[in-house]
Amino acid sequence: MTNKPGEARESSELAQLHREAKEREHFIEQIIELTPVVINVLDLVTNRDIYTSRDVATLIGYTHDEVEQMKDRVSTLWHPDDVPRRREHLARWQTLADGEIFEFQFRVRHRDGRWRWLETRLMPFSRSEQGDVRQVVTATLDVTARKQAEEALRASEERFRRYFDLGLIGMAITSPDKGWIEVNDEICEILGYDRSELLGMTWAELTHPDDLPADVAHFERVMAGELDGYSMDKRWIREDGQVIDTTISVTCLRREDSTIDCFVALLQDITARKRAEEALAKSHVELEQRVVERTKQLTTVNEELRNEIAERQRAQEKLRRSEAYLADAQRIAHVGNWAWNIASGQVLWSLETFRIFGLDPDSFNPTAENTRSLIHPEDRAFTEQVFDNAVAERSNFEAFYRIVRPDGSIRHAQGIGHPVVNEFGDLIEFVGIVIDVTERKRAEMESQALKDALAAELAAMTRLHDFSIRLLASTELKPLLEEVLNAIIALQNADFGNIQLYNRDNGALEIVVQRGFQKAPCNSGNACS
Structure with a gap:
């Protein structure tokens, strides 16, 4: 039996069409398997999958067959909080136009018991004779890592915003062209400008002319990629013309291509401290002048005594220079921040806080108990009482205490805290800063020691001067010479x-x-x- 030519040609064309359809189907399957998403065709009437790509097991830990055998896979796999929204989604799917894409996110429980965030995009795949959407095609992707990163970023930004708005220290975000992008109330208070005025200016306009070159030099090194930040003492000119002293710490935030997005600046007003240092230096000068005047009165006693006084003056000058060097060191400010959640007990420290305590962030867990062990034993009861009172009264606190570092060294610290309450007035957490004031404490103690030493020397010199006057007026020399000898031995600290x-x-x-x-x-x- 033979086929007619027309029938043979038609059969050949059908075979060709069948091969092409198979090739297209294979091509589509290969593309689906290569994509990092799960492709699925869902029948809305039967609530069953018509097609699911093989990658579903890597997504939720269950195979397609295991999912199909579940009595109610939605209640089994979906997070309870997301199930009601699925019913809303189903109603919305029925109204989709051909080619219209609907996107949503939900959570499912993986076979390992952990919740995973999934993102699904779907569109109509087929309709019933009445035009209703019968089947939808979906593309689902695991976005857990992205959601966790977004949540971590949100929490970080929320913490930063909380510190920014609390006003414990002046904080600002500035631009690469030296403009103010955002400032907190403390910055406005320190510089004496309204926020709207400040945002229309640059920090260079407010910097004291004598300090601007050094500030700009540091800034340009950061812009050139040589540094990521810097700290310095600088003066500002307030809106009322007053000159103030501050300590600033500046850090840049870079984009992925290493260009600078913005700067974060911390600013602390140290004008009062500067004025106290200047007053102390002035008192030292006046005291030294009095010593010089007394010394001149003793030059008639003998050359040996004059040489001794000159030697003492050189020692005093060395002490004065040492104090000047120490004053320079005081200007380097270290400020760290922290947060303590009352309910969970979780404590968060900034990197600078770890540095102040001399600890490694990778090996030390800053719990409340661990932090207590770092405080000097003699200061623990006091600091605990200050903090307990602040918790009970929901009030700010400030305390000066000593820190014992792991290497045994002792540092002096200034702690400042602020309570955070919710809308019901419940205490949620305490946030604050810690400042290393060790150098300031040392300077104060050495300054007092210098005052005591100079006062003692002045008293001894006054005694010698009185002896010399009495010596010139007396006929009985030996008793007076014995007093002079005793005074000289005491001044020389001799035996x-x-x-x-x-x-x-x-x-x-x-x-x-x-x-x-x-x-x-x-x-x-x-x-x-």
Whole structure:
């Protein structure tokens, strides 16, 4: 039996069409398997999958067959909070036009028990004879990592915003062209400008002219990629013309291509501290001047005493220079921030806080108990009482205490805290800052020691001056010379000494008064020391 030519040609064309359809189907399947999403065709009438790509197991941990065998896969897999929204989605799907895409996110429980965030995009695939959407095609992607990153970023931004708005320290966000992008109330208070005025200016316009070159030099090094931030002391000119002293710390935020997006600046007003340092320096100068004046009155006593006074003055100058160097070191401010959640007990520290305590962020967990162990034993009861009162009264607190670092070194710290309450007035957490004030404490103690030493020396010199006046007016020299010798020994911090007179008749030095030893008179054959 033979086929007619027309039938053979038609059969060949059908075979060709079948092969092409198979090839297209294979091509589509290969593309689906290569994409990082799960493709699915869902029948809305039967609520069953018509087609699911093989990657579904990597998405939720269950195979397609295991999912199909579930009695109610939505209640089994979906998060309870997301199930009601699915009913709303089903109603919305029925109204989709051909080619219209609907997108939503939901959570499912993975086989390992963890919740995973999925994102699905779907569109109509087929309709009933009445035109209702019968089947939809979906593309689903695991977005858990992205959601976690978004949540971490949101929490980080929320913490930053909280510190920014609290006003514990001046904070600002500035642009690469030196403009103010955002400022908190404390910055406005320090600089004396309204926020609207400040945002229309640059920080260079407000910087003291003598400090601007150094600030710009640091800024340009950051812009060039040599640094990521810098700290310095600088002066500002307030809106009322007043010059104020501050310590600033600046850090840049870079984009993925390393260009600078913005700067974050911390600013602390240290004008009062500066003025106190200047007043202290002035008092030192006045005290030194008084010492010089007293010294001039003693130059008639003897050359040895004048040499001693000159040596003492050189020692005082060394102390003054040492204090100046220490004052320079005080200007380097270290400020860290922290947060303590009352309910969970979770404590968060910034990197600078770890540095102040001398700890490694990767190996130390800053719990409340661990933090307590770092405070000097003599200061723990006091700091606990201050903090307990602040918790009970929901009030700000400030405390000065000592820190014992892991290497045994002791640092002085200033802690400032602020309570955070919810809309019902419940205490949620405390946030605050810690400032390393070790250098300031050391400077204060050394300054007091210097004052005490200078006062003691001035008293001794005054005694010597009084002795010299009495010596010139007295006919009884020995009692006065004994007092002079005792004063000189005390001033020199010596154990013994004597006063000798030269005898012109025999060419010998004769001891007039002595204390602490016996020694033969000096003559031409007997050396004296």
